[in-house]
Amino acid sequence: MIAQAGVYAAGILTGLSNVLDFGIVATIGNKMDINETDILEYLSDDDNIQVIVMYMDDIRSGKRFVEVASRASVRKPVIVLKSGRTEAGKKAVSSHTASLAGNDEVNSAAFKQSGIIRARDNEHLFALSRAFSKQPIPKGNGVMVITYTGSLGVAATDMLYLSDMRLATLEPYFQKRLKNVLPDYANIANPIDCSFTMNPQQVKNLIEIGAESNDVHSYIVIIQGEILGSFVDVMKDIDYKDKPVVCCVVCKEFMIDEVVKMERAGIPVYSTAEMAAEVLGEMYHYGVRRRSAISDSIARHLTKDTLSVDNMPVRLRLINQKDIGLWAEFVNSCSAKSLWLRFLSPFSPTPERAQRFCNVNPEEEIAVVAEMSMPDQHNKLLGIARLIKNNRCEGEVEYAIIVSDPWQKKSLGYVLSEQCIELARQEGYKTIRAETLQENYAMIRIFRRCDFGFDTKDENMLSMSLDLS
Helix, strand or coil: CEECCHHHHHHHHHHHCCCCCCCCCEECCCCCCCCHHHHHHHHHCCCCCCCEEEEECCCCCHHHHHHHHHHHHHHCCEEEEECCCCHHHHHHHHHHHCCCCCCHHHHHHHHHHHCCEEECCHHHHHHHHHHHHHCCCCCCCEEEEEECCHHHHHHHHHHHHHCCCEECCCCHHHHHHHHCCCCCCCCCCCCEECHHHCCHHHHHHHHHHHHHCCCCCEEEEECCHHHHHHHHHHHHCCCCCCCCEEEECCCHHHHHHHHHHHHHCCCCEECCHHHHHHHHHHHHHHHHHHHHHHHHHHHCCCCCCEEEECCEEEEEEECCHHHHHHHHHHHHHCCHHHHHHHHCCCCCCCHHHHHHHHCCCCCCEEEEEEEECCCCCCCEEEEEEEEEECCCCCCEEEEEEEECHHHCCCCHHHHHHHHHHHHHHHCCCCEEEEEEECCCHHHHHHHHHCCCEEEEECCCEEEEEEECC
16 A cells, blocks of 8 residues: 555554555655655565555656556556545645645546546545455456345446446356245346345355356345354355455444454455445456556567468457457358367357457467458458467467468468467467377478477377477
């Protein structure tokens, strides 16, 4: 935490240290020697700090602050509460630290440009801080709401849609499973209203159903305050499949001992369903901005972004979520044999697969597409190559590629492979590994041309690797 006021920081630390782990608390007062930008730059490089929280009266060295904050916000969330938003507030700032609060519209624009999350007040600041520091970033905007009262489920729904989030839609199979968990009179819909039969095991079962759904990316669980304590041990042991969960307990200040236990179990608790929904929205949109910034950085390393195939212009770029339609057309343009050689099983472009293959996390996967502009027609994809991080082996990435049948044997596979090898180098990977069927002669020729070495060979498969070190 970075704070301009020392007494402010001391008061916050006294209370929130019960539920948050503060790695560093820096107070900078009148900034005679160092300022907020210096400390922000230092903390952005500290791998032990997951979230940076700032309370500032004024911000100096504006251009440098934006540059430093832009780099920092890609590495970790930076949440700022900037006071002096009104004319009266600016006068109070001046009398407090002799600082100039500055134009609030300029400050907001600078925060937006640099990817900073702006808190509107102290409650909002620490609501965000608790969620970002305790929970993973949602991978999508679909939310499962579990409640004991329909009215709070409606309140959560309103704020979700005001925050550009949405209620998740469970697949039919999972809707059937809900019937086994809920009372007969319950409506099988999201928000899931358990009414007063709500109990810890029931919530666990519902969350585990949501964990298997491709459309559920996060959870809001609205619990009666009187029975909150019975949920703590159960909820902290649930496997959420890397999907964030937040709780709402109305009038939580009157059940503070149980709230603290839930917070210490890693699950943030909010007094209103609206705040829980708003926080998830902020987390999701931060993740979108961060992935976009990382993708832009990776894209700048494409050394050959245009080429000609059969005298037609082809552009190399990264895949994105808007490519779902193009991706489905591409898959349908590939023969059953080509799909078998790539996926080692029958393959069709289902909506779930479209999301999986187009909405990629650039920290885990890089997908390069070859896109052709067709005169008087919409564009089409000719080939797709992927680098997938191997989380079990540091510095290692797996490689796969497929080219549509009409565009095979035109050096496109080799060009895509060259680009992916260069991207892997730029991203700091040491080894690229690939597997293919022994009958995939075209791919084997490409791998040989790219200097892959053959590691193992069995009855059907070949394993290859390229040392980048």
